[in-house]
Amino acid sequence: MLSMNEAVKNLIEMFANKSFPEQIALTIIKRRSGEDVxxxxxxxxxxxxxxxxxxxxDDARTLKQWNAVGRKVMKGSKAFGIYAPLVKKIVDGEEEEQTVIVGFKVVPVFKVEDxxxxxxxxxxxxxEIREMPPFIDVAEKLDIKVKWKxxxxxxxxxxxxxxxxxxxxxxxxIVYFHELAHAINATYADLSKDIKKAEVVAELTAAVLCEMNGISGYESQAYKYIQRFCADMEDKAVLKNxxxxxxxxxxxxxIILDASTYGSEGRTVSLRHEP
Structure with missing residues (x-):
């Protein structure tokens, strides 16, 4: 595993020269085959x-939907509203029927806990265990729940x-690294006070962790993501940010390295660079 200094040096060079490895598209976890659960x-x-x-x-349904799976909403529970589209079928000039959205209605739903x-x-x-990201043990040690869906x-x-x-x-x-950075940052800072900075910090942390672990193909998208949250999107301004x-x-x-048993080498903590 690279040290943080080595990883940052590599990334800054790529960000400055726009010389990125071939980009890899992020994957999406797919639902099970068949109907939605x-x-x-x-x-x-x-x-x-x-x-x-x-x-x-992370699970809410209408009263009827809960009853359909053998569950009842407990007395005194309060619903919250989601928005369902109101659709209307129309016939265009060629007499072809089309379905269009004409508005929305609020639908009351109840959470599973109620x-x-x-x-x-x-x-x-x-x-599977062999597919778990590096530093997955950090979340458990810091009492951060991790869910996939x-x-x-x-x-x-x-x-x-x-x-x-x-x-x-x-x-x-890189997605896990990004969210782990948010979770750790939130332990000592109010992320809502400067959302743009929080996003830059999380994505840069994720990119550095990827580089340290030899995970490549995300450098270009990391730069573009960071650029979105910079007031001045010019390349020089982004690098200064x-x-x-x-x-x-x-x-x-x-904090991640101190909490993890993954990769004990390369733990020199020094990222001092002049803007």
């Missing part, structure tokens, strides 16, 4: 985020401070 698996990413951050759950009854079918998308292609993963959990819709190691966040990256990687 849960109704929420078919929801839009917007409704899934409402469920996660407003409902505070129900009781039959056990739900358990579905695991967790990779199919997600919309709009989101490969996310960190939820509500229950200190990481949810991954991709098995690519990257340099300014190296102290945060150093701190996070230091």
């Amino acid at each position: 849960r109704p929420c698996d078919k929801w839009s990413i917007g409704n899934q985020l409402i469920m996660l951050f407003i409902g505070g759950t 129900t009781e009854g039959e056990e739900l079918e358990a579905v695991s998308y967790e990779p 199919p997600l919309s292609c709009a989101v490969y993963g996310y960190y939820s401070p509500r229950d200190n959990s990481i949810t991954l819709g991709s098995k690519d190691f 990257i340099m300014r966040t190296l102290n945060e990256v150093e701190k996070i990687i230091g």
Whole structure:
């Protein structure tokens, strides 16, 4: 495993010269063949985020849907709303029938924690042990829950401070590294105060960890991701922004290395660079 100094040097050189290895597309965890296991698996990413951050759950359904699987909503439970499209069939000038969305309605749903009854079918998308990313042990040691499940292609993963959990819709190691960086950063900083900086720190941390572990093909997308969160997207300004966040990256990687039993070599913690 490369030291952090070596990894950062390699990345900065690539970022400065735009000389990247061939880019590898991120993968998405696919649902099981056949029908979706849960109704929420078919929801839009917007409704899934409402469920996660407003409902505070990863499974919610209507009263009727819960009853259909042998579960009842407990007395006193409060629903929260998701948005369902209102559709209408129209006939165009060529007399071909089309279905169009004419609006949305709020649909009340209840979270699984507010129900009781039959056990739900358990579905695991967790990779095999040999496919687990480096530093997966860090999450367990820091009491960060890690879950894998199919997600919309709009989101490969996310960190939820509500229950200190990481949810991954991709098995690519860089996605786990990114969310792990968020989770560790959140232990000593309020990420909501500067979301753009938090994203730059998380993605740069992920890119450095990939480079340290010889994981290549994500450098170009990491640069473009970081660039999106820089006020000035010019190359020189992006590099300066990257340099300014190296102290945060150093701190996070230091915590990861100290907590992990993975790869004891290359643990020199020094990322001092002048912008």
